[in-house]
Amino acid sequence: MSLFNVFSISSTALSAQSQRLNVVASNLANADSAVSSNGKPYRAKQVVFESMPLNSGSSGMGVKVRDVIEDPAAPRLVFNPNHPLADGQGYVTMPNVNVVEEMTNMISASRSYQINVDVMNTAKSMLLKTLALGQ
Amino acid sequence: MIERLDKYFAAPLRALNLRSARSEVLSANIANADTPHYKARDFDFAKALSGARETGFGMHKTSERHLSGKTASPVVAALQYRVPVQDSIDGNTVETDMELAQFSNNAIGMQADLAFMSAKIRGMFAAIQSS
Numbered sequence: 649m650s651l652f653n654v655f656s657i658s659s660t661a662l663s664a665q666s667q668r669l670n671v672v673a674s675n676l677a678n679a680d681s682a683v684s685s686n687g688k689p690y691r692a693k694q695v696v697f698e699s700m701p702l703n704s705g706s707s708g709m710g711v712k713v714r715d716v717i718e719d720p721a722a723p724r725l726v727f728n729p730n731h732p733l734a735d736g737q738g739y740v741t742m743p744n745v746n747v748v749e750e751m752t753n754m755i756s757a758s759r760s761y762q763i764n765v766d767v768m769n770t771a772k773s774m775l776l777k778t779l780a781l782g783q
Numbered sequence: 784m785i786e787r788l789d790k791y792f793a794a795p796l797r798a799l800n801l802r803s804a805r806s807e808v809l810s811a812n813i814a815n816a817d818t819p820h821y822k823a824r825d826f827d828f829a830k831a832l833s834g835a836r837e838t839g840f841g842m843h844k845t846s847e848r849h850l851s852g853k854t855a856s857p858v859v860a861a862l863q864y865r866v867p868v869q870d871s872i873d874g875n876t877v878e879t880d881m882e883l884a885q886f887s888n889n890a891i892g893m894q895a896d897l898a899f900m901s902a903k904i905r906g907m908f909a910a911i912q913s914s
Contacts, residue, residue, distance in 0.1 A: 651806060653807045654806055654810040657807065657810045657814045658810055668817075696819075697818040697819065699818045702811075709814070709821075710811070756817070757817075760817055763879060763883060764813060767810050767813055767883075770890045771810070774803075774806070774894070777894055781901055782900075782904040
């Protein structure tokens with residue numbers, strides 16, 4: 649029954665989008681973390697989406713997070729000679745998180761999430777209507 | 784008699800099958816709205832419906848000794864790629880608002896099919912009940 653596949657497809661999108669939202673939260677929380685767990689400045693992380701066939705019987709494609717990559721952008725240099733991590737010229741290497749980019753990422757992720765919930769709700773009401781057939 | 788009932792319900796059933804298949808294709812498009820290089824897909828509902836009517840969801844047999852084969856989906860054959868109004872830089876051709884509009888349209892069509900089928904069922908009930 650294809651209508652049940654709608655639920656599986658949309659739920660893959662929900663988990664992918666929530667993972668994206670997780671990454672955004674991590675980036676925003678660490679926008680000013682000069683040191684991360686490996687001793688270097690935090691690097692922004694980005695998710696890479698990939699579509700995947702759901703199962704052999706259906707034509708629908710789900711979506712999954714293939715990889716979480718580290719943003720290759722150059723780190724931000726902040727002039728702050730009093731900082732304990734400042735280099736010889738007084739510059740502190742700060743994370744390469746672009747806060748504006750992360751905010752738009754967050755809005756996009758939450759909108760996509762909402763739309764997929766909408767799709768699931770529509771599929772649910774269609775299934776309920778089908779169940780009520782002949783009554 | 785049962786065979787006649789089958790035929791009686793065949794038309795709305797074909798439409799319902801196609802509607803649910805289309806909702807699956809459209810939901811896949813919406814799910815992949817942010818996937819780079821994903822190409823949105825859809826099929827021409829009217830064409831697929833007339834195709835289903837001709838082949839009856841089965842294989843054509845030109846000889847009595849041919850196997851009937853398993854039911855071939857007319858949907859997979861009819862699937863096409865959508866031409867986007869605006870291209871995006873990551874190669875994705877999903878336009879979420881359009882897909883959502885099509886999805887709602889499909890849902891309304893499905894409700895209409897279901898109402899139609901309900902009416903047919905009520906008609907049959909009226910016919911078999913003694914007054």
